Amino acid sequence: xxxxxxxxxxxxxxxxxxxxxxxxxxxxxxxxxxxxxxxxxxxxxxxxxxxxxxxxxxxxxxxxxxxxxxxxxxxxxxxxxxxxxxxxxxxxxxxxxxxxxxxxxxxxxxxxxxxxxxxxxxxxxxxxxxxxxxxxxxxxxxxxxxxxxxxxxxxxxxxxxxxxxxxxxxxxxxxxxxxxxxxxxxxxxxxxxxxxxxxxxxxxxxxxxxxxxxxxxxxxxxxxxxxxxxxxxxxxxxxxxxxxxxxxxxxxxxxxxxxxxxxxxxxxxxxxxxxxxxxxxxxxxxxxxxxxxxxxxxxxxxxxxxxxxxxxxxxxxxxxxxxxxxxxxxxxxxxxxxxxxxxxxxxxxxxxxxxxxxxxxxxxxxxxxxxxxxxxxxxxxxxxxxxxxxxxxxxxxxxxxxxxxxxxxxxxxxxxxxxxxxxxxxxxxxxxxxxxxxxxxxxxxxxxxxxxxxxx
Numbered sequence: 350x351x352x353x354x355x356x357x358x359x360x361x362x363x364x365x366x367x368x369x370x371x372x373x374x375x376x377x378x379x380x381x382x383x384x385x386x387x388x389x390x391x392x393x394x395x396x397x398x399x400x401x402x403x404x405x406x407x408x409x410x411x412x413x414x415x416x417x418x419x420x421x422x423x424x425x426x427x428x429x430x431x432x433x434x435x436x437x438x439x440x441x442x443x444x445x446x447x448x449x450x451x452x453x454x455x456x457x458x459x460x461x462x463x464x465x466x467x468x469x470x471x472x473x474x475x476x477x478x479x480x481x482x483x484x485x486x487x488x489x490x491x492x493x494x495x496x497x498x499x500x501x502x503x504x505x506x507x508x509x510x511x512x513x514x515x516x517x518x519x520x521x522x523x524x525x526x527x528x529x530x531x532x533x534x535x536x537x538x539x540x541x542x543x544x545x546x547x548x549x550x551x552x553x554x555x556x557x558x559x560x561x562x563x564x565x566x567x568x569x570x571x572x573x574x575x576x577x578x579x580x581x582x583x584x585x586x587x588x589x590x591x592x593x594x595x596x597x598x599x600x601x602x603x604x605x606x607x608x609x610x611x612x613x614x615x616x617x618x619x620x621x622x623x624x625x626x627x628x629x630x631x632x633x634x635x636x637x638x639x640x641x642x643x644x645x646x647x648x649x650x651x652x653x654x655x656x657x658x659x660x661x662x663x664x665x666x667x668x669x670x671x672x673x674x675x676x677x678x679x680x681x682x683x684x685x686x687x688x689x690x691x692x693x694x695x696x697x698x699x700x701x702x703x704x705x706x707x708x709x710x711x712x713x714x715x716x717x718x719x720x721x722x723x724x725x726x727x728x729x730x731x732x733x734x735x736x737x738x739x740x741x742x743x744x745x746x747x748x749x750x751x752x753x754x755x756x757x758x759x760x761x762x763x764x765x766x767x768x769x770x771x772x773x774x775x776x777x778x779x780x781x782x783x784x785x786x787x788x789x790x791x792x793x794x795x796x797x798x799x800x801x802x803x804x805x
Contacts, residue, residue, distance in 0.1 A: 406648025551652020702761025
């Protein structure tokens with residue numbers, strides 16, 4: 350497959366979805382291939398290239414787990430130890446819950462902690478400590494170890510574990526112990542360093558269809574462990590090759606012993622009806638696509654979207670970054686799927702929903718929420734829709750720009766006796782989830798993107 354074909358597909362995809370800038374890196378057959386199209390900003394247009402920095406959102410978690418596993422390999426952290434072993438001041442609404450959570454449960458999102466806290470604890474070195482002090486306010490969604498539910502707060506807490514064990518700031522640990530040995534000289538967290546390089550900004554498409562620049566560029570410092578890093582596709586391929594390898598850097602230095610690196614890619618908890626994967630390793634999402642095992646993580650932040658996918662048995666990796674909401678998600682997915690098919694012959698396609706059954710729809714209707722958002726299931730003549738909205742009080746209190754609300758997404762139930770569904774139209778097309786029931790069979794929640802929204 351020629352580089353020309355890749356460039357042509359990237360350009361066509363950017364045009365189709367109206368994305369100002371997309372950049373792609375692929376590792377295949379022992380070589381790197383790059384393609385880029387568009388600009389960093391519609392207001393200050395600079396061409397994007399393989400070295401352009403994008404905020405990669407939750408792909409940041411893969412750096413956090415690597416630092417944690419280094420400390421595990423050194424005997425300084427025990428995966429099965431309670432988090433309070435390292436952060437004794439941790440307080441939650443339930444003292445028994447706080448005492449029981451283990452490091453491993455934070456890494457595989459089974460700690461029973463809600464998605465996140467919307468607060469700003471500043472940009473100083475105490476940001477993570479102050480964030481952890483606020484965790485007494487976060488809702489708990491279930492006992493530790495019972496189920497997976499994606500938690501940004503859990504990874505921010507892991508960042509504080511790193512600080513307490515090493516005595517250094519989280520960012521310093523990642524820079525010196527992870528990035529520097531791998532030669533990742535431009536990837537990082539600090540705005541003052543990033544602003545001196547070529548970097549992308551996010552965009553939002555308004556109701557009139559026009560794009561505008563999102564003025565907020567990155568989250569608060571306390572969110573760095575879960576979503577604060579910026580990188581380029583060139584350095585993401587370097588990162589991917591490290592995780593495809595044996596834990597050594599190009600210099601021959603062991604950054605993470607191979608056994609511990611590979612452990613992060615082994616399943617620890619099954620995921621039900623999730624687009625993200627069939628199971629979770631330690632941080633990584635694991636999914637079988639057309640009979641081939643994949644390891645990956647995606648991320649989004651302020652109108653920028655990233656995908657990083659590894660295919661270990663084929664020594665293949667792809668990194669995609671785009672800079673417009675809401676269509677950065679489907680554009681990235683289209684490019685990843687095209688690359689899998691054209692370079693590996695691996696076909697990734699969505700399952701088909703069953704015909705709409707109005708009689709069954711009644712028990713699904715209602716509102717489901719997390720701390721910042723509500724999901725409302727609506728029934729119409731043509732079928733079911735899912736309306737996703739940021740809570741008005743969150744918008745009113747926000748000091749930074751928040752994404753606009755989407756029109757309701759049509760969705761359909763998938764075959765079988767379960768409560769799984771798939772979104773069939775809009776920018777979330779292809780996203781899967783399921784409805785959760787209690788022991789009596791009553792629907793008590795809705796899962797989407799690995800997060801549990803509790804029925805109101």
